Amino acid sequence: AQKITQTQPGMFVQEKEAVTLDCTYDTSDPSYGLFWYKQPSSGEMIFLIYQGSYDQQNATEGRYSLNFQKARKSANLVISASQLGDSAMYFCAMRETNTGNQFYFGTGTSLTVIP
Protein backbone atom coordinates (compact mmCIF):
# COMPACT_ATOMS: atom_id res chain seq x y z
CA ALA A 1 0.00 0.00 0.00
CA GLN A 2 1.12 3.51 -0.74
CA LYS A 3 2.18 5.49 2.27
CA ILE A 4 1.13 8.80 0.72
CA THR A 5 -1.59 9.13 -1.88
CA GLN A 6 -2.28 12.21 -3.92
CA THR A 7 -5.17 11.43 -6.22
CA GLN A 8 -5.19 14.66 -8.23
CA PRO A 9 -2.49 14.63 -10.90
CA GLY A 10 -3.55 18.07 -12.11
CA MET A 11 -5.70 20.88 -10.77
CA PHE A 12 -6.80 24.24 -12.14
CA VAL A 13 -7.94 27.22 -10.08
CA GLN A 14 -8.97 30.74 -10.92
CA GLU A 15 -6.73 33.49 -9.61
CA LYS A 16 -7.87 34.80 -6.18
CA GLU A 17 -9.93 31.70 -5.46
CA ALA A 18 -9.15 29.00 -2.90
CA VAL A 19 -8.07 25.49 -3.83
CA THR A 20 -7.72 22.25 -1.88
CA LEU A 21 -5.08 19.67 -2.75
CA ASP A 22 -5.83 16.22 -1.39
CA CYS A 23 -3.48 13.96 0.51
CA THR A 24 -4.17 10.75 2.37
CA TYR A 25 -1.61 8.75 4.29
CA ASP A 26 -1.20 5.28 5.67
CA THR A 27 0.60 4.60 8.93
CA SER A 28 0.14 2.69 12.16
CA ASP A 29 2.75 4.80 13.91
CA PRO A 30 1.19 7.08 16.55
CA SER A 31 4.00 9.60 16.08
CA TYR A 32 4.41 11.04 12.62
CA GLY A 33 4.79 14.31 10.80
CA LEU A 34 3.11 15.53 7.67
CA PHE A 35 4.59 18.06 5.27
CA TRP A 36 3.73 19.91 2.10
CA TYR A 37 6.30 21.09 -0.39
CA LYS A 38 6.04 23.18 -3.52
CA GLN A 39 8.20 22.54 -6.56
CA PRO A 40 8.02 25.28 -9.20
CA SER A 41 9.26 24.71 -12.73
CA SER A 42 12.72 25.89 -11.66
CA GLY A 43 13.05 22.63 -9.72
CA GLU A 44 13.72 23.62 -6.13
CA MET A 45 11.65 22.09 -3.32
CA ILE A 46 10.13 24.70 -1.06
CA PHE A 47 8.79 23.80 2.38
CA LEU A 48 5.29 25.13 2.93
CA ILE A 49 3.73 23.71 6.08
CA TYR A 50 4.10 21.06 8.79
CA GLN A 51 1.56 19.16 10.90
CA GLY A 52 2.54 16.87 13.76
CA SER A 53 0.38 13.88 14.60
CA TYR A 54 -0.13 15.14 18.13
CA ASP A 55 -0.94 18.70 17.16
CA GLN A 56 -4.40 19.63 18.31
CA GLN A 57 -4.93 22.44 15.85
CA ASN A 58 -4.61 22.57 12.09
CA ALA A 59 -1.39 24.18 10.93
CA THR A 60 -1.50 27.51 9.12
CA GLU A 61 1.24 29.47 7.37
CA GLY A 62 0.05 32.62 5.68
CA ARG A 63 -2.18 31.64 2.77
CA TYR A 64 -1.52 27.94 3.40
CA SER A 65 -3.49 25.84 5.83
CA LEU A 66 -3.54 22.13 6.43
CA ASN A 67 -6.89 20.44 6.94
CA PHE A 68 -5.80 17.60 9.24
CA GLN A 69 -8.39 14.88 9.76
CA LYS A 70 -6.60 12.25 11.80
CA ALA A 71 -9.37 9.65 11.86
CA ARG A 72 -9.65 9.79 8.08
CA LYS A 73 -5.86 9.95 7.70
CA SER A 74 -6.06 12.94 5.45
CA ALA A 75 -3.91 16.07 5.35
CA ASN A 76 -5.27 18.31 2.64
CA LEU A 77 -3.52 21.54 1.74
CA VAL A 78 -5.71 24.59 1.32
CA ILE A 79 -4.32 27.57 -0.58
CA SER A 80 -6.41 30.68 -0.20
CA ALA A 81 -6.49 33.64 -2.62
CA SER A 82 -4.50 31.82 -5.31
CA GLN A 83 -1.82 33.74 -7.13
CA LEU A 84 -0.20 33.10 -10.50
CA GLY A 85 3.03 32.27 -8.69
CA ASP A 86 1.29 29.36 -6.98
CA SER A 87 1.42 27.40 -10.23
CA ALA A 88 3.72 24.48 -9.41
CA MET A 89 3.88 20.84 -8.37
CA TYR A 90 2.81 20.21 -4.79
CA PHE A 91 4.03 17.23 -2.82
CA CYS A 92 2.63 15.79 0.37
CA ALA A 93 5.10 13.91 2.57
CA MET A 94 5.14 11.94 5.78
CA ARG A 95 7.83 11.03 8.27
CA GLU A 96 7.11 8.11 10.56
CA THR A 97 9.27 6.65 13.29
CA ASN A 98 8.37 2.96 13.28
CA THR A 99 10.03 2.41 9.91
CA GLY A 100 13.31 3.90 11.02
CA ASN A 101 12.43 7.55 10.47
CA GLN A 102 11.92 7.17 6.76
CA PHE A 103 10.27 9.84 4.73
CA TYR A 104 7.65 9.18 2.08
CA PHE A 105 6.51 11.51 -0.67
CA GLY A 106 3.37 11.40 -2.75
CA THR A 107 3.42 11.56 -6.53
CA GLY A 108 2.46 15.21 -6.51
CA THR A 109 -0.32 17.42 -7.82
CA SER A 110 0.30 19.92 -10.59
CA LEU A 111 -1.54 23.15 -9.85
CA THR A 112 -2.20 25.71 -12.55
CA VAL A 113 -3.56 29.12 -11.60
CA ILE A 114 -5.59 30.73 -14.37
CA PRO A 115 -5.64 34.53 -14.65
Place this chain on the structure above:
Amino acid sequence: DSGVTQTPKHLITATGQRVTLRCSPRSGDLSVYWYQQSLDQGLQFLIQYYNGEERAKGNILERFSAQQFPDLHSELNLSSLELGDSALYFCASSVAPASGRNTDTQYFGPGTRLTVL
Protein backbone atom coordinates in the same frame (compact mmCIF):
# COMPACT_ATOMS: atom_id res chain seq x y z
CA ASP B 1 17.11 30.50 -0.66
CA SER B 2 16.82 27.61 1.80
CA GLY B 3 20.40 27.87 3.05
CA VAL B 4 21.26 24.37 1.81
CA THR B 5 23.92 24.31 -0.89
CA GLN B 6 24.62 21.59 -3.40
CA THR B 7 27.40 21.22 -5.92
CA PRO B 8 27.61 20.77 -8.80
CA LYS B 9 24.33 22.00 -10.26
CA HIS B 10 24.69 19.87 -13.36
CA LEU B 11 26.75 16.78 -14.03
CA ILE B 12 27.06 14.88 -17.29
CA THR B 13 28.94 11.62 -17.31
CA ALA B 14 29.10 8.24 -19.01
CA THR B 15 27.84 4.83 -18.00
CA GLY B 16 30.18 2.96 -15.70
CA GLN B 17 31.67 6.10 -14.21
CA ARG B 18 31.65 7.30 -10.60
CA VAL B 19 30.59 10.73 -9.37
CA THR B 20 30.40 12.55 -6.05
CA LEU B 21 27.67 14.99 -5.14
CA ARG B 22 28.27 17.42 -2.32
CA CYS B 23 25.86 19.04 0.11
CA SER B 24 26.28 21.64 2.85
CA PRO B 25 23.37 21.84 5.29
CA ARG B 26 21.86 25.00 6.74
CA SER B 27 23.83 26.52 9.56
CA GLY B 28 22.90 24.70 12.77
CA ASP B 29 21.25 21.72 11.08
CA LEU B 30 22.65 18.36 12.12
CA SER B 31 20.61 16.08 9.87
CA VAL B 32 21.20 15.60 6.16
CA TYR B 33 18.95 13.66 3.79
CA TRP B 34 19.46 12.56 0.20
CA TYR B 35 16.68 12.08 -2.34
CA GLN B 36 16.48 11.01 -5.95
CA GLN B 37 13.80 12.47 -8.19
CA SER B 38 13.25 10.83 -11.55
CA LEU B 39 10.33 11.05 -13.94
CA ASP B 40 9.25 7.43 -13.54
CA GLN B 41 10.00 6.94 -9.82
CA GLY B 42 9.01 10.26 -8.33
CA LEU B 43 10.82 11.49 -5.23
CA GLN B 44 12.62 8.65 -3.47
CA PHE B 45 14.24 8.90 -0.07
CA LEU B 46 17.76 7.48 -0.17
CA ILE B 47 19.48 7.97 3.17
CA GLN B 48 19.66 10.17 6.25
CA TYR B 49 22.61 11.14 8.44
CA TYR B 50 22.53 12.80 11.82
CA ASN B 51 25.67 14.35 13.24
CA GLY B 52 27.91 12.05 11.25
CA GLU B 53 26.03 8.81 11.76
CA GLU B 54 23.64 7.00 9.46
CA ARG B 55 20.13 7.35 10.84
CA ALA B 56 17.75 5.93 8.26
CA LYS B 57 18.03 4.14 4.97
CA GLY B 58 15.54 4.17 2.14
CA ASN B 59 15.71 2.94 -1.42
CA ILE B 60 19.44 3.38 -1.84
CA LEU B 61 21.23 1.07 -4.25
CA GLU B 62 24.37 -0.78 -3.20
CA ARG B 63 26.25 1.14 -5.91
CA PHE B 64 25.47 4.32 -3.99
CA SER B 65 27.02 5.37 -0.71
CA ALA B 66 27.04 8.47 1.42
CA GLN B 67 28.73 9.95 4.41
CA GLN B 68 28.52 12.99 6.64
CA PHE B 69 31.75 14.62 7.70
CA PRO B 70 32.68 16.27 11.03
CA ASP B 71 31.91 19.70 9.57
CA LEU B 72 28.43 18.28 8.78
CA HIS B 73 28.69 18.50 5.01
CA SER B 74 27.69 15.34 3.21
CA GLU B 75 28.70 13.56 0.04
CA LEU B 76 26.72 11.10 -2.04
CA ASN B 77 28.86 8.76 -4.12
CA LEU B 78 27.33 7.08 -7.15
CA SER B 79 29.37 4.39 -8.86
CA SER B 80 29.04 2.08 -11.88
CA LEU B 81 26.54 4.55 -13.23
CA GLU B 82 23.71 3.38 -15.43
CA LEU B 83 21.40 5.27 -17.76
CA GLY B 84 18.60 4.87 -15.22
CA ASP B 85 20.56 6.81 -12.62
CA SER B 86 19.90 10.01 -14.54
CA ALA B 87 17.82 12.11 -12.17
CA LEU B 88 17.68 15.17 -9.98
CA TYR B 89 19.40 14.50 -6.67
CA PHE B 90 18.32 16.58 -3.72
CA CYS B 91 19.94 17.10 -0.40
CA ALA B 92 17.86 18.37 2.50
CA SER B 93 18.71 19.30 6.07
CA SER B 94 16.89 19.68 9.33
CA VAL B 95 17.74 20.69 12.85
CA ALA B 96 17.23 17.30 14.40
CA PRO B 97 16.12 13.80 13.52
CA ALA B 98 12.50 12.81 13.83
CA SER B 99 11.18 14.08 17.10
CA GLY B 100 7.50 14.56 16.44
CA ARG B 101 8.04 18.29 16.41
CA ASN B 102 8.63 20.70 13.60
CA THR B 103 12.38 20.46 14.13
CA ASP B 104 12.32 17.64 11.63
CA THR B 105 11.12 19.95 8.86
CA GLN B 106 13.45 19.49 5.95
CA TYR B 107 14.79 22.30 3.85
CA PHE B 108 15.92 21.32 0.39
CA GLY B 109 18.90 22.39 -1.62
CA PRO B 110 18.59 23.36 -5.29
CA GLY B 111 19.52 19.86 -6.45
CA THR B 112 22.13 18.34 -8.73
CA ARG B 113 20.92 17.23 -12.12
CA LEU B 114 22.81 14.12 -13.16
CA THR B 115 22.75 12.97 -16.76
CA VAL B 116 24.30 9.61 -17.60
CA LEU B 117 25.00 9.10 -21.31
